[in-house]
Amino acid sequence: MQVSFVTPGTTGPGALVVGVTAGGPLVGAAARANRETGGALKRAMDVSRFTGKAAQVLEVLAPHGSKASRIVLMGLGKADRLDTNAVERAAAAVVGKLMSGSEKRATFAIDVPPRAKISAAAFAAHLAFGAVLCSYRFDVYRKVKDDEQQTLKELVVETKAAASARKIWSDLSALAESIYFARDLVNEPANVLFPDEFAKRATGLAKLGVKVDVLDVPAMKKLGMNALVGVGQGSAHDSRLAVMQWNGGRKGQQPVAFVGKGVCFDTGGISLKQPAPMMGMKGDMGGAAAVVGLMRTLAARKAKVNAVGVIGLVENMPDGKAQRPNDIVKSMSGQTIEILNTDAEGRLVLSDALWYTQSKFKPKFMIDLATLTGAILIALGTEHAGLFSNNDELSKRIMQAGREEGEPVWRLPLGDAYDRAIRSKIADMKNIGGPNAGSITAAQFLQRFVNGVPWAHLDIAGVAWQDGETKPLSPSWATGWGVRVLNRLVADHYEN
Numbered sequence: 001m002q003v004s005f006v007t008p009g010t011t012g013p014g015a016l017v018v019g020v021t022a023g024g025p026l027v028g029a030a031a032r033a034n035r036e037t038g039g040a041l042k043r044a045m046d047v048s049r050f051t052g053k054a055a056q057v058l059e060v061l062a063p064h065g066s067k068a069s070r071i072v073l074m075g076l077g078k079a080d081r082l083d084t085n086a087v088e089r090a091a092a093a094v095v096g097k098l099m100s101g102s103e104k105r106a107t108f109a110i111d112v113p114p115r116a117k118i119s120a121a122a123f124a125a126h127l128a129f130g131a132v133l134c135s136y137r138f139d140v141y142r143k144v145k146d147d148e149q150q151t152l153k154e155l156v157v158e159t160k161a162a163a164s165a166r167k168i169w170s171d172l173s174a175l176a177e178s179i180y181f182a183r184d185l186v187n188e189p190a191n192v193l194f195p196d197e198f199a200k201r202a203t204g205l206a207k208l209g210v211k212v213d214v215l216d217v218p219a220m221k222k223l224g225m226n227a228l229v230g231v232g233q234g235s236a237h238d239s240r241l242a243v244m245q246w247n248g249g250r251k252g253q254q255p256v257a258f259v260g261k262g263v264c265f266d267t268g269g270i271s272l273k274q275p276a277p278m279m280g281m282k283g284d285m286g287g288a289a290a291v292v293g294l295m296r297t298l299a300a301r302k303a304k305v306n307a308v309g310v311i312g313l314v315e316n317m318p319d320g321k322a323q324r325p326n327d328i329v330k331s332m333s334g335q336t337i338e339i340l341n342t343d344a345e346g347r348l349v350l351s352d353a354l355w356y357t358q359s360k361f362k363p364k365f366m367i368d369l370a371t372l373t374g375a376i377l378i379a380l381g382t383e384h385a386g387l388f389s390n391n392d393e394l395s396k397r398i399m400q401a402g403r404e405e406g407e408p409v410w411r412l413p414l415g416d417a418y419d420r421a422i423r424s425k426i427a428d429m430k431n432i433g434g435p436n437a438g439s440i441t442a443a444q445f446l447q448r449f450v451n452g453v454p455w456a457h458l459d460i461a462g463v464a465w466q467d468g469e470t471k472p473l474s475p476s477w478a479t480g481w482g483v484r485v486l487n488r489l490v491a492d493h494y495e496n
């Protein structure tokens with residue numbers, strides 16, 4: 001989508017989008033369009049129950065007296081509730097509608113209502129952001145039918161603050177492209193995106209100035225990463241660890257670190273999953289995809305921060321060479337793990353990735369993202385990601401960033417009483433707890449590998465992809481969850 005910001009009054013052909021606040025009168029461009037069309041907008045509102053509710057849409061096609069091919073009324077809701085999230089959702093609702101037609105160009109001609117919680121520039125930029133996020137498609141493997149072709153290519157946003165809108169947009173468009181990148185990774189099937197291929201795509205970040213190193217199995221074995229390597233040993237595809245560094249901060253400044261679970265496919269291994277729960281397990285690398293997306297964003301917008309991204313890339317398969325329940329592995333940390341269920345593999349991958357990250361980079365904090373447990377779906381559904389942390393300040397900042405970016409997280413407890421559930425009689429720990437509090441015992445497992453560093457774990461099993469209804473800003477199976485919240489966290493607190 002080609003996006004431009006222009007000063008008002010330059011409306012060309014195509015769809016004209018005007019805004020209406022809840023119950024509000026027609027003002028500005030909406031009032032003008034209503035006059036031009038001899039009151040058609042007002043009459044259309046009267047017969048359609050359109051009241052200007054947030055993200056409500058009303059189209060008036062081929063309006064007499066107007067140059068526009070259609071006039072779209074966009075509901076802005078109550079002005080005092082209008083923030084970046086609301087703007088994005090309203091834009092997404094409009095663009096979603098337009099994409100089912102053959103419109104090529106849309107012009108947003110909307111004044112920010114007085115009392116809105118947003119500046120004119122941010123309003124304009126976030127209109128474009130919502131429009132772009134909702135127009136993502138993953139059509140690599142299908143022939144798109146004629147009546148589904150995406151014709152909408154040009155988005156014009158009229159704003160009195162065009163220059164500052166462009167400035168905000170330059171960061172937001174970097175973010176949108178990176179969310180696309182993360183979604184593509186999650187949508188790719190595992191016969192295409194296996195560990196080495198994933199590592200290659202991460203390596204592509206080098207052209208944005210990210211330093212990328214890829215460790216193969218011998219290199220990981222040398223470091224003692226037997227927990228990670230053990231998960232992948234039943235696969236025909238070798239495991240990888242990709243290490244990305246973006247050094248936009250001061251030289252020598254302690255980095256922030258992000259660690260991702262990259263299980264390219266999770267069959268469960270010898271503890272094989274049933275067919276239904278195995279569906280979708282190509283997305284079990286959603287944590288790693290978010291980390292790559294984040295690193296891409298930081299580099300693309302030249303963030304003034306030193307950041308490290310570490311992703312453990314494996315495929316969990318049953319095989320003659322696969323690891324077994326009852327196997328005991330020695331992790332890089334030196335701690336031994338009794339494997340009781342080979343389907344609890346994500347924590348094994350992360351244990352070595354986390355230990356490696358803290359020992360090599362001595363980061364300010366580590367945040368890991370992982371589609372770690374089915375239990376988090378039971379607890380929080382698909383609305384919130386689960387947050388676990390040993391640090392209250394970091395938690396507060398993540399929760400705040402999540403609210404602002406429309407990627408909310410909910411904190412769950414940790415504690416010694418939960419840790420008891422993963423004690424083993426024969427090794428330092430076992431890789432599963434009992435039947436209760438499965439997401440928490442998984443987090444307790446991870447905590448044993450953070451070595452006291454401020455750390456947060458985001459269990460994104462409920463939010464990394466969506467099987468039923470899609471969300472307005474996220475129309476495909478993959479959501480790209482995590483790129484936004486972490487980008488905001490870094491921007492708000494860790495840039496010089």
Ligand code: BES
Binds near residue numbers: 284438
């Ligand atoms: N990748 C799964 C978790 C998952 C489940 C993600 C559903 C998305 C949707 C993970 O590796 C797993 O299999 N976890 C097990 C842990 C159990 C064996 C302790 C689970 O949640 O059932």
Ligand code: MN
Binds near residue numbers: 342
């Ligand atoms: Mn599993």
Ligand code: ZN
Binds near residue numbers: 263266284345346372
């Ligand atoms: Zn898994």
